[in-house]
Amino acid sequence: MLTNRYSVNEKGHLTLGGADTVELASRFGTPLYVFDEDDIRGNCRSFREAFEKNYSLPCKVYYASKAFSCKEMYRLVDSEGLCADVVSGGELYTALAAGFPAEKIGFHGNNKTPDELAFALDSGVGRIIVDNIYELYTLNDLAGEKGKKPSVLFRIKPGIDCHTHEYIQTGQIDCKFGFALENGEAMEAVKIASAMDNISLVGIHCHIGSQIFETQPFIDAADIMVKLATDIRDTFGITLKEINFGGGYGIKYTEKDIPTEKDTDIKILCENVKLACERYDFPLPSLSIEPGRSILDASTLTLYKIGVVKTIKDIRTYVSVDGGMADNPRYALYGAEYEAVVANKADKPRDFTATIAGKCCESGDLIQEHTKIQTPQVGDTLAVLATGAYNYSMASNYNRLPRPAAVMVSGGNPRVIIERETYEDIIKKDI
Ligand code: LLP
Numbered sequence: 030m031l032t033n034r035y036s037v038n039e040k041g042h043l044t045l046g047g048a049d050t051v052e053l054a055s056r057f058g059t060p061l062y063v064f065d066e067d068d069i070r071g072n073c074r075s076f077r078e079a080f081e082k083n084y085s086l087p088c089k090v091y092y093a094s095k096a097f098s099c100k101e102m103y104r105l106v107d108s109e110g111l112c113a114d115v116v117s118g119g120e121l122y123t124a125l126a127a128g129f130p131a132e133k134i135g136f137h138g139n140n141k142t143p144d145e146l147a148f149a150l151d152s153g154v155g156r157i158i159v160d161n162i163y164e165l166y167t168l169n170d171l172a173g174e175k176g177k178k179p180s181v182l183f184r185i186k187p188g189i190d191c192h193t194h195e196y197i198q199t200g201q202i203d204c205k206f207g208f209a210l211e212n213g214e215a216m217e218a219v220k221i222a223s224a225m226d227n228i229s230l231v232g233i234h235c236h237i238g239s240q241i242f243e244t245q246p247f248i249d250a251a252d253i254m255v256k257l258a259t260d261i262r263d264t265f266g267i268t269l270k271e272i273n274f275g276g277g278y279g280i281k282y283t284e285k286d287i288p289t290e291k292d293t294d295i296k297i298l299c300e301n302v303k304l305a306c307e308r309y310d311f312p313l314p315s316l317s318i319e320p321g322r323s324i325l326d327a328s329t330l331t332l333y334k335i336g337v338v339k340t341i342k343d344i345r346t347y348v349s350v351d352g353g354m355a356d357n358p359r360y361a362l363y364g365a366e367y368e369a370v371v372a373n374k375a376d377k378p379r380d381f382t383a384t385i386a387g388k389c390c391e392s393g394d395l396i397q398e399h400t401k402i403q404t405p406q407v408g409d410t411l412a413v414l415a416t417g418a419y420n421y422s423m424a425s426n427y428n429r430l431p432r433p434a435a436v437m438v439s440g441g442n443p444r445v446i447i448e449r450e451t452y453e454d455i456i457k458k459d460i
Contacts, residue, residue: 031281031368031414034068034328041376043412045330047441050372054332054410057434058449060352062421064097065328066105066439069417072291072324073109079295084302086315091135093276093321094120096418100127101437101446106324107133112155114276114319118145125152135273135319137184139206143167150177158182158234158273160207162218165228172227181222182232182273183208185215187253189237189246207235210257216264223265230267232314233257236275239322242288248301250274255305258314272314274298278323282415283366291323322418329417331357331433332372335409336388345384345398348405353387354394355430357413357420361393369396371403372410379403385411389428421447429455 030036036044042051046065053063073090080088091114092106103113103124112133115121124134132155138145139160146168149157157179159165165181172179184207208215215233222230235254237246251274258269279288289297299316306313333350340346359365369385371377379401387394396413405411424432431450436443 030370031284031327032068034065035414037375041374043370043372043375045328046438048438048443050330050332050412051410053436053438053443054334054372057436057443057445059332059334059410060350060356060433061332062356062416062433062435062447063330063332063443064325064417064435064437064446066437068328069105069325070109072320072326073106073111075291076295076318076320076324077110079292080299080316082292083296083299084313084316086313088315089317091273091317091319092324093319094124095422096321097325097420097422098123099421099435099447103127103129111324112317114321115154118142118148121145121148121152121154131155135182135317143171146171147175150175150179154179156180156182156231158184159218159222160184162208162221165218165222165225169225169227178227178229180229180231182234182271183215183218183222183230184234184236185210185254185257187235187237187250187257189235189249189253210253215257216260219261219265219267223267230269232269232271232273233261234273234275236319237277239277240279241277242279242286244289244294244297247274247277247294247298251298251301252305252308255302255309255311255314259309259311262311268312270314271317272302273317273319276319276321276323278320280322280415280418281327283368285366288323325417327415327417329415331413331416331420333411333413335371335405335407335411338405338407346382347386348383348402348411349386349388350396350411351388352430352433353389353396354391355387355389355427356424356433357396357416358423358425359419360395360397367397367400367416368414369400369402370412370414371405372412374403374409377403381405385413389430391427426450426455431455 076090091112093114116137131153134154135156136149186207337349381404385396434449435447
C-alpha cells in the first residue's frame with residue numbers, strides 16, 4: 030500500500046496508524062477524515078532535523094496551513110517546533126485562537142486587504158510576505174499609523190517552470206503571485222522599500238509550485254534567489270539575511286508517484302544554497318521552507334459509506350459514496366489521482382473497475398474514474414487514500430452537505446479534532 034502506516038488486520042480491515050478504519054467509520058460516522066498523528070509529527074521532525082544536519086545557521090520550517098487548517102493542527106506543529114504560514118485573516122485567526130505564537134507566523138496572500146494587514150500588524154506576526162507594490166505602500170502607511178516596523182520578505186517569481194498541474198504552478202512570470210524578476214519589478218520594489226520608514230526588508234521568498242517531484246527546479250531556485258540577494262546587496266547595499274523557498278514537495282498519491290525523501294530534498298536545497306553563496310560571494314542566509322501537503326502526506330484518508338452501485342452495461346460502474354466533491358474537490362478541479370480501498374475487504378484483490386461518484390447534484394462530482402477497488406457492495410466502507418492535504422481545507426457545503434468530522438489517530442487511538450457539521454450549523458447564518 031501507499032505507505033507503511035497502512036496495514037490489513039486479522040479481520041481483513043484496512044488499518045491506518047494501528048486503527049481499524051472500519052471501526053472508525055462505525056464509531057464516528059462517514060464521511061470521515063482520518064489523520065495519522067504519529068506520521069505527521071515524524072514529517073515535521075524530518076524537515077526540521079534535515080536543516081540541523083545540513084546547514085550551519087538556524088532555519089525555519091513553516092507549515093503551510095492552507096493544506097489543512099484547524100486549531101489542533103496549529104497546536105501540533107507548534108509542539109513540533111514549526112512555524113506557520115497563513116494566507117488569510119481566517120487562517121491567522123484560527124492559529125491565534127489555538128494559541129500559536131504570533132511571532133512564529135508568516136503572513137501570505139496576493140490580495141491582502143487593509144483589514145487583514147492591520148490584523149497582522151496588531152497581532153504581531155513575525156513575517157509579512159509582501160506580494161505587490163500596492164500592498165507595500167498600504168503596509169508602510171498602516172505600520173506608520175500604528176508605530177510598527179514589520180519584518181518583510183518579498184515574494185519573487187523566479188521564472189521557473191516546473192512540471193505540475195497548470196493551476197498549481199506559481200514560479201513563472203504569468204502568475205498572479207509576487208514580483209517578477211525578468212522585468213525589473215523586484216529590484217524596483219526593493220528600491221522603493223529601502224526608502225520607506227516603516228518597512229524592514231529582511232528577506233526574499235519564492236514558491237515555485239506544488240506536488241513537484243523533480244529536484245532541478247529547487248536547485249535552480251537556490252541559484253536564482255542567492256543571485257537576486259547578491260544583486261540587491263551590490264545595488265542597494267542591503268544584505269538580506271533570510272531566503273524562504275516555499276513548499277511544493279510532492280507526495281505519493283498512487284503507486285506511480287515516487288517522491289524524494291524529505292531529508293534528501295533539504296540536503297539538496299542546503300547544498301545548492303551554499304554553492305550559490307560561494308559562487309556569488311554572498312554570506313550564508315538563514316533558510317526557511319513552507320511545506321503543506323508533505324507534512325500531512327499520504328498516511329491520511331477519507332472514509333465513506335457506499336450507498337449505490339450502478340452498473341451501466343458496456344459503459345462503467347458508478348459506485349456512489351456519501352460524500353464527494355464537497356469534501357474532496359480535487360478530481361473535479363485538477364483530475365487528481367487517488368487510490369481507493371474497500372476498507373472492510375482490504376485483504377481481497379482490487380480487481381473491480383469502478384468510477385467513484387459523490388452525492389452532489391452534478392455529473393462531474395467524481396472522486397476517481399476507472400480505478401481498481403475490491404468488489405463493492407452497498408453498505409461497504411470505502412477508503413480514499415492520501416486525502417489529508419487540500420481536502421478539508423477546500424471543502425464546501427455544496428448542496429448543503431455538512432462538512433465531515435476529522436479524527437487523529439495516535440498509537441492506534443483516535444480522537445476527534447473537528448466535529449461533524451450539523452444541519453443546524455448549515456443554517457446558522459441564514460436570516
Ligand atoms: N507556500 C506558498 C506561498 C504556497 O502558495 C503554497 C501552496 C505552499 C507554501 C504549500 O505548498 P505545498 O507544500 O502544499 O505544495 N489546492 C492545490 C494546491 C494549492 C497550493 C497552493 N499553495 C491542490 O489541491 O493540489
